Amino acid sequence: MEIYADLHMHSCLSPCGDNDMTPYNLVQMAKLLGYDMIALTDHNTCRNCKSAEKIGNEIGLTVVSGMELCTAEEIHCVCLLPNSDTAEAFSAYVRTTLPPVENQPEIFGEQRVMDCGDTILDTEPLLLTTASSISVDALVPLVKKFGGACFPAHLDRASYSLLSVFGFLYPELQFTAAEFTPQADLPPYLDAHPLLREMRIVRNSDAHYLENMLEPNEPLPLRDCSAQALIDYINGV
Numbered sequence: 001m002e003i004y005a006d007l008h009m010h011s012c013l014s015p016c017g018d019n020d021m022t023p024y025n026l027v028q029m030a031k032l033l034g035y036d037m038i039a040l041t042d043h044n045t046c047r048n049c050k051s052a053e054k055i056g057n058e059i060g061l062t063v064v065s066g067m068e069l070c071t072a073e074e075i076h077c078v079c080l081l082p083n084s085d086t087a088e089a090f091s092a093y094v095r096t097t098l099p100p101v102e103n104q105p106e107i108f109g110e111q112r113v114m115d116c117g118d119t120i121l122d123t124e125p126l127l128l129t130t131a132s133s134i135s136v137d138a139l140v141p142l143v144k145k146f147g148g149a150c151f152p153a154h155l156d157r158a159s160y161s162l163l164s165v166f167g168f169l170y171p172e173l174q175f176t177a178a179e180f181t182p183q184a185d186l187p188p189y190l191d192a193h194p195l196l197r198e199m200r201i202v203r204n205s206d207a208h209y210l211e212n213m214l215e216p217n218e219p220l221p222l223r224d225c226s227a228q229a230l231i232d233y234i235n236g237v
């Protein structure tokens, strides 16, 4: 099946995510734009995924629970989990690996946990944009233990990307997919890093504002429109 998907976006739970990026608004917007599937990937947390998943179920959009994890090396990686319950368990684990730094909403932005409407259930006290103590080498096996899949985010960006931090890819990381921004010119990267030729390449919006959400572009060839089909695709199964 051809599935139109955006696998990287932030809700109002990310301090840098706009307060209008409620699960309700972003799921409705994705549906309006014509997506079949989205993944909600807040920084180092999955606490808004259950609400987004429920809204998706109601309106017929597959919402995959995810997270943009910041590794110990300050490399952003998108993690995708099979369902919101597993995502909450993964999120609780990642929380234990974050430094005990409190959010300062007036500096970094609010971190809102929302219900399926637009009601604020809680605000996350721990600053979510710090680096976890999880090493990038340990990430693929860790996420697989939770039944999920992961890929390094925005490889063509000058900060918080695997290539900006290490300068190269190596097979021991076990990544089977990689993300580029929608604007990236891919051929030079494929020439410089031949390992990429064996990997699934995805491009996502990384939207933090409703107006950053993009029209669907290249569809993913998935066997069906489920989180499991997406995870198997990213894992190269």
Ligand SMILES: [Zn+2]
Pocket (backbone or CB within 6 Å): 068, 076, 153, 154, 160
């Ligand atoms: Zn990022």
Ligand SMILES: [Zn+2]
Pocket (backbone or CB within 6 Å): 008, 009, 010, 068, 206
């Ligand atoms: Zn992001």
